[in-house]
Amino acid sequence: MTPATGGATMRRSASAAAGSTDAAPARTPRFLAIVGPTGAGKTALALLVAQRLGGEIISLDSRQIYRGMDIGTAKVTPAERALVPHHGLDLRNPDQRYSAGEFGRDARRWIDAIERRGRVPVLAGGTGFFLRVLTEPIFREPPMDPVERRELEDVLAGLPRDELERWVRRFDPDRAEVAIAGGYQRMLRVLSITILTGHNISWWYVRYPTEGEALAGVVCLLEVPRDVLDERIRRRAVEMAEGGLVGEAARLLRDGYRRGDPGMNAVGYREMVDHLGGGMTLREAAERIRVATRRYARRQDTWFRHQLAPGAVRIDGTAALEAQATAVIDAWAA
Incomplete structure (x- = not known):
C-alpha cells in the first residue's frame, strides 16, 4: 500500500468501481473517472493522467458547460485544452438548460468516438450526477412546455435554499436527500417535473425507460483533508x-x-x-x-462518500501530483 493511494484498495473489477455489486460479473471498463469536491485538484491530475495514457478529457462539471463562464467555474485554459482534447465545455448559453440526461447521451457519444480513435476517455469533475447517469442511467424526461418550465423555475429560483429543500422533501421524500445534495439545479428539476407533470421523479423512475445501458468504469475519488x-x-x-x-x-x-x-x-x-x-x-x-x-464542497464530499460504490479507488489529494497520477494509472491498469 503506497502513500500515493492514501490507503486505497485497487479495483478488483470494473463493475465494482462503477457502481455494481461485487457479485456482478466483471465488465470491460469504458472510462476512467477522476472525481472529488471543488478544490481537490482534479483538473491538474486529469491533465497529467490523460497525457500519460493518451486520453481525452470529458468534463463532469455542470457549470463548465456554459459559454462565457470561465473564471468563476475554473474552466481549463486554452493552453491546457491544447495539451489534451476536451469534451463537455461551452455547450450552452447561460440562459439554457442542460440536464443530466442530455449529458448522459452526449457522453456516450464522446466515449464511443474516443474509443474509436484508440484513446482513453478520462472523465473529470465534481458533478456526481453526471457520473451516475452513465453507471446508473436515469429516465428520459417527459415532455413539458419549455416556456412554462422556464417561468416556473424563475419563480422557484427566487426562493431561499431552505424553502426549496422543504418543498423537495414534501414532494419527493424518497429522492429528497439526493436532490438536495445536487444543489439548486437538481432541486429545481425535482420541483418543476413534479408540478408540471403531476408526478414526482420517483414515480417517473419506475415507469419510464432509462437513457441507454449502464457503463462500467474505473472511478478514482480524490480526497483532501477538510482544513486543507x-x-x-x-x-x-x-x-x-x-x-x-x-x-x-x-x-x-x-x-x-x-x-x-x-x-x-x-x-x-x-x-x-x-x-x-x-x-x-x-x-x-x-x-x-x-x-x-x-458548503458546496461539503455536499460534494458527502455525496461521493455515500454514493460511490466500495470499489472506487481513494487517492490522497495531498500527495505529489506525480504520485497521484501513478496511483490513478495503476488503478486503470489493474
Whole structure:
C-alpha cells in the first residue's frame, strides 16, 4: 500500500468501481473517472493522467458547460485544452438548460468516438450526477412546455435554499436527500417535473425507460483533508474576485443574462451580480463566495462518500501530483 493511494484498495473489477455489486460479473471498463469536491485538484491530475495514457478529457462539471463562464467555474485554459482534447465545455448559453440526461447521451457519444480513435476517455469533475447517469442511467424526461418550465423555475429560483429543500422533501421524500445534495439545479428539476407533470421523479423512475445501458468504469475519488480543502477554497475565492470575475459577470449581464438563469445562479456569479447591483462590497462578495463554495464542497464530499460504490479507488489529494497520477494509472491498469 503506497502513500500515493492514501490507503486505497485497487479495483478488483470494473463493475465494482462503477457502481455494481461485487457479485456482478466483471465488465470491460469504458472510462476512467477522476472525481472529488471543488478544490481537490482534479483538473491538474486529469491533465497529467490523460497525457500519460493518451486520453481525452470529458468534463463532469455542470457549470463548465456554459459559454462565457470561465473564471468563476475554473474552466481549463486554452493552453491546457491544447495539451489534451476536451469534451463537455461551452455547450450552452447561460440562459439554457442542460440536464443530466442530455449529458448522459452526449457522453456516450464522446466515449464511443474516443474509443474509436484508440484513446482513453478520462472523465473529470465534481458533478456526481453526471457520473451516475452513465453507471446508473436515469429516465428520459417527459415532455413539458419549455416556456412554462422556464417561468416556473424563475419563480422557484427566487426562493431561499431552505424553502426549496422543504418543498423537495414534501414532494419527493424518497429522492429528497439526493436532490438536495445536487444543489439548486437538481432541486429545481425535482420541483418543476413534479408540478408540471403531476408526478414526482420517483414515480417517473419506475415507469419510464432509462437513457441507454449502464457503463462500467474505473472511478478514482480524490480526497483532501477538510482544513486543507478550506484553505484552497479561500485562496480560490480571493483569486477569482481579484482576477477578473467581476468583469466576467458584468459582461454576462450586459449580454442580457439574468441572476436566475440556469448558469448565472452558480456560486460566484450570483454573488458578483449582487455586488455589481450595489448590494455588497467586493470583499463581502469574495467572502460569500468562499462560504458558499465551502458548503458546496461539503455536499460534494458527502455525496461521493455515500454514493460511490466500495470499489472506487481513494487517492490522497495531498500527495505529489506525480504520485497521484501513478496511483490513478495503476488503478486503470489493474
